Amino acid sequence: xxxxxxDDPLVIxxxxxxxxxxxxTAGYPNQKAMLDAVKASGTEMTTASIRRIDLTGAAxxxxxxxxxxxxxxxxxxxxxxxxxxxxTAELAREALDTNWVKVEVIGDRELLYxxxxxxxxxxxxxxxxxxxxxxxxxxxxxxxxxxxDAGAAxxxxxxxxxxxxxxxxxxxxxxxxxxxxxxxxxxxxGIGTASDAALAMELGCSAVLLNTAVSKANDPVRMAMAMRHxxxxxxxxxxxxxxxxxxxxxxxxxxxxLIES
Amino acid sequence: MSEIQVRVNGRSEQVGDATLAALLARHDIGLDTRGVAxxxxxxxxxxxxxxxxxxxxxxRIEIVQARQGG
Numbered sequence: 001x002x003x004x005x006x007d008d009p010l011v012i013x014x015x016x017x018x019x020x021x022x023x024x025t026a027g028y029p030n031q032k033a034m035l036d037a038v039k040a041s042g043t044e045m046t047t048a049s050i051r052r053i054d055l056t057g058a059a060x061x062x063x064x065x066x067x068x069x070x071x072x073x074x075x076x077x078x079x080x081x082x083x084x085x086x087x088t089a090e091l092a093r094e095a096l097d098t099n100w101v102k103v104e105v106i107g108d109r110e111l112l113y114x115x116x117x118x119x120x121x122x123x124x125x126x127x128x129x130x131x132x133x134x135x136x137x138x139x140x141x142x143x144x145x146x147x148x149d150a151g152a153a154x155x156x157x158x159x160x161x162x163x164x165x166x167x168x169x170x171x172x173x174x175x176x177x178x179x180x181x182x183x184x185x186x187x188x189x190g191i192g193t194a195s196d197a198a199l200a201m202e203l204g205c206s207a208v209l210l211n212t213a214v215s216k217a218n219d220p221v222r223m224a225m226a227m228r229h230x231x232x233x234x235x236x237x238x239x240x241x242x243x244x245x246x247x248x249x250x251x252x253x254x255x256x257x258l259i260e261s
Numbered sequence: 262m263s264e265i266q267v268r269v270n271g272r273s274e275q276v277g278d279a280t281l282a283a284l285l286a287r288h289d290i291g292l293d294t295r296g297v298a299x300x301x302x303x304x305x306x307x308x309x310x311x312x313x314x315x316x317x318x319x320x321r322i323e324i325v326q327a328r329q330g331g
Contacts, residue, residue: 024331034329049330052270052323053297055288062327063296075330090305094298095327162331211331 008235010206012184013100013132013153015071019044020201021231022073022186023224024211025062033220035065041224045071047102047211049078050092063096073134075102080115082122089126100132102156102188102209112162116143120150127151136188139170141177148183155183156209159200160190163212167196171203178204194223194230201234202242265318281322282311288324296327 010017023043028034038046048062066072074092076085082105089101103122107115114137126133132153137143139157147155157177160166167190168174178185184206191197191210200208208231217223264277269284278284281301282292290297292308299306300323306314 024329026329026331028329047330048327050298050325051328053288053290053326055270055324061296062329067295072327074327077330087300087303087305091298091300091323091325092327094305094307095296095325 008239010184012134012206017044017207018042019228019231020207020235021197021227022047022207022209023214023227024209025066026211027215028220031065034215037214037220037224038066038070040221040228041214042228043070045073047073047075047209048092048096049075050088050095071100072096072098073100073102074098075136076104076122077106079105079122080107080118081105082118082125085118085122086125086129089122089131090129093131099130101126101134103133103135114138114158116140119143120146123147123152124150134186139173139177141173141180144177144181144185148181152183154186154206155181156186156188158189159187159196162189164190165192165213166190167192168199168203171199174200174205175203178206191227194226197227198230198234198237201231202237204238207231265316267316267318267320267322269322270324276316278316280312281306281314281316284316284322285311285324290324298325299323300325 010020019042021041021043022045023041024047025034074096076088079085079088085103085105093099105115105118105122106112119135123133123135134154134156135147135152136156144155159168186207186209187200187205188209191213197208214220214223264275267274267276276284302321
């Protein structure tokens with residue numbers, strides 16, 4: 001029986017994770033807060049973006065401060081076409097020495113909503129090129145199935161729009177995706193606080209990827225710790241199996257042996 | 262070698278560098294610089310080819326780095 005979370009590893013594309021929390025590295029008050037939050041979260045994989053280098057004076061690179069401590073999951077954030085996403089993934093592979101990639105292909109700059117058609121194209125092409133592809137996608141079971149069929153190592157449906165903190169807007173559909181998916185489901189985007197992360201895990205997600213909920217919290221390090229416990233707690237609750245909901249109360253104390261006054 | 266015009270990260274530069282490696286070196290990027298990658302005219306150029314790659318007029322060079330991201 002898996003009562004110890006260490007007996008319950010997550011495996012994606014042959015890589016074993018003890019922590020089911022993946023953490024973003026953007027938007028922290030400063031680099032120390034980011035590094036402390038990464039440590040407090042217990043995460044084993046953090047996301048990174050690929051951007052033009054500042055040629056006027058190179059800032060300390062993410063690699064210098066995090067390499068060796070965690071795996072990198074580079075993203076293709078900002079890409080609007082499969083072609084741009086593929087080139088960004090190839091640059092990421094060269095820069096970070098990993099064939100893992102979080103594929104984002106955005107169809108709308110305001111909503112940062114995935115363009116599923118381009119996402120599927122990018123996923124198929126990158127799988128073909130030997131990448132381990134984790135697509136950021138809509139909370140749509142058909143899109144998730146097609147991505148898995150195209151060779152995605154996991155699917156990462158959104159809870160709600162990136163950075164919105166609105167939580168999981170369609171928990172039922174996330175639960176359906178988890179129940180049907182042939183590959184691990186990672187809830188990505190929209191998490192606002194610890195209970196959202198716990199809910200994702202209770203619904204059956206294999207892991208949670210979040211950034212803003214921690215980086216923009218008043219105390220990012222404490223929130224990172226909260227997320228660590230929420231994800232672990234939600235996972236245990238999922239494995240334990242929740243009681244059915246009922247309309248009326250059911251006494252937990254024995255009904256027999258009541259005293260008379 | 263006479264100077265040619267290339268684009269580096271979207272900006273025009275007059276360069277006299279014989280190779281891409283020489284151009285990168287002027288920007289403090291060496292073969293051992295971690296977390297960096299280069300695309301030439303829309304395709305990734307692995308670092309083991311930086312020394313062997315001559316520059317041509319109107320080449321488009323993108324130099325990228327792993328940065329914070331979500």
